Amino acid sequence: MLKLTARQEQILGLIRDAIENTGFPPTRAEIAQSLGFRSANAAEEHLQALARKGVIEISRGTSRGIRLTDSAHDKAGARPAAPLVPAGILQLNLPLLGMVAAGSPILAQEHVTANYTVDPSLFRSRPDFLLKVRGMSMRDAGIMDGDLLAVKKADSAKNGQIVVARLGDDVTVKRYRKVGSLIELLPENPDFEPIQVQPGRDEFALEGVAVGLLRTWN
CATH class of the missing domain: 2.10.109.10 (Umud Fragment, subunit A)
Known part of the structure; x- marks a missing residue:
């Protein structure tokens, strides 16, 4: 995983806190408001940078379509949604x-x-x-x-x-x-x-x- 900038660490932490408190990631508008950006487009640029560095995945067409990847687990303290597995493998x-x-x-x-x-x-x-x-x-x-x-x-x-x-x-x-x-x-x-x-x-x-x-x- 590539090293994150201080701002990227801040946004990743914001995503982590939203998932921890509500179970779901923030919208671009919520990120922009929390960090004082003038528009949601600025938040989108940072999210795209985080996606390029492999710590999040972005789903098109939904305002909360942000998932933490395996690379972000240690930083984020949360797991992304995952498919079901056959019964009996896990506990x-x-x-x-x-x-x-x-x-x-x-x-x-x-x-x-x-x-x-x-x-x-x-x-x-x-x-x-x-x-x-x-x-x-x-x-x-x-x-x-x-x-x-x-x-x-x-x-x-x-x-x-x-x-x-x-x-x-x-x-x-x-x-x-x-x-x-x-x-x-x-x-x-x-x-x-x-x-x-x-x-x-x-x-x-x-x-x-x-x-x-x-x-x-x-």
């Missing part, structure tokens, strides 16, 4: 959930459609289950239709975290934000509208926070 066994019935516990046995054994070092903390993503509302966070989201069960979350939430009869994946008593579930795709939740009036529960992503290659 963490996770249930894959299909359609979740309204009103029943999310980890009820009838929701489990398969089990996968994966490497626990892929995740920033130990997940409890995998949930298959449906739709493209989180596209710009690098979460695509058919991806498997690794989720740690939790009944609370920090602003900015990607969460799995139950809203009425639906289970959804969104970015969490709470201001006062108002909870917002934010998509990462401008084609979708934010969801506003009024605790006590809307039937709402947090099921967990995202701690990683797995992508199957068929």
Whole structure:
């Protein structure tokens, strides 16, 4: 790996911190704002330099399409998304959930459609289950239709975290934000509208926070 400049080290650290705190990398605009750049284009130039030096990979077409490579593991303290491997090779066994019935516990046995054994070092903390993503509302966070989201069960979350939430009869994946008593579930795709939740009036529960992503290659 080529030596990084001080600014490149700073940006790599920012990416690391975003992944550690929210499970996902920052956008170009967020990098520019954090570092005082005049435009997202300046952030893009630095990202391209990091990609040339082999510490990140950039996916086209998504604002959060940044992955840390194997060369960056020691610096970043995080693992990139990786394909699944056959069960039995690695040691963490996770249930894959299909359609979740309204009103029943999310980890009820009838929701489990398969089990996968994966490497626990892929995740920033130990997940409890995998949930298959449906739709493209989180596209710009690098979460695509058919991806498997690794989720740690939790009944609370920090602003900015990607969460799995139950809203009425639906289970959804969104970015969490709470201001006062108002909870917002934010998509990462401008084609979708934010969801506003009024605790006590809307039937709402947090099921967990995202701690990683797995992508199957068929």
